[in-house]
Amino acid sequence: MDFLRPLADSNYPADSDNTSGSAVTLGPWPPGPQGVLVWCTEAAYITVGEGVTATTASTPIPALTPIPFTVPTTITGQWRVSALQISTAGVVYAKPINFR
Numbered sequence: 511m512d513f514l515r516p517l518a519d520s521n522y523p524a525d526s527d528n529t530s531g532s533a534v535t536l537g538p539w540p541p542g543p544q545g546v547l548v549w550c551t552e553a554a555y556i557t558v559g560e561g562v563t564a565t566t567a568s569t570p571i572p573a574l575t576p577i578p579f580t581v582p583t584t585i586t587g588q589w590r591v592s593a594l595q596i597s598t599a600g601v602v603y604a605k606p607i608n609f610r
Contacts (some may be wrong), residue, residue: 514578515608517543522606529554529595529602533564536604537590543606546591549576553598554593560585564594573600578607 516522522543525536529552548556548571555568558579571577574600581589593602 513610514545514547515610516547517606517608524605525591525604526601526603528599529593530599531595532596533592533594535563535590535592535603536602538588539590540588541585543581544567544607544608545578545580545606547576547605547607548591548602549574550593550600550602551577552598554563554600554602556602557591558589558590559562560587561596562590562592564592566592566593566594570596578609581606 527534557568581598591604
């Protein structure tokens, strides 16, 4: 994995939310970051972009494993992370980053 560089907390703060039976949204953040580091206490489906909502077709990630996602380069407005629990409710976290 490449080295990850967290971005200034004042412009790109970390965010978290509890997952339940419906998709939750983290952010929004302004354009600029190359990626976002996402991790959760329970397995969840994740999607990243403008106006996105996670579904069972989104990318599944395991619990307690930080996963870097690329922020789409086509972002022109605020973007967000959406998460949907796979089976058990938990907490999902996200922090905008740059690579290297």
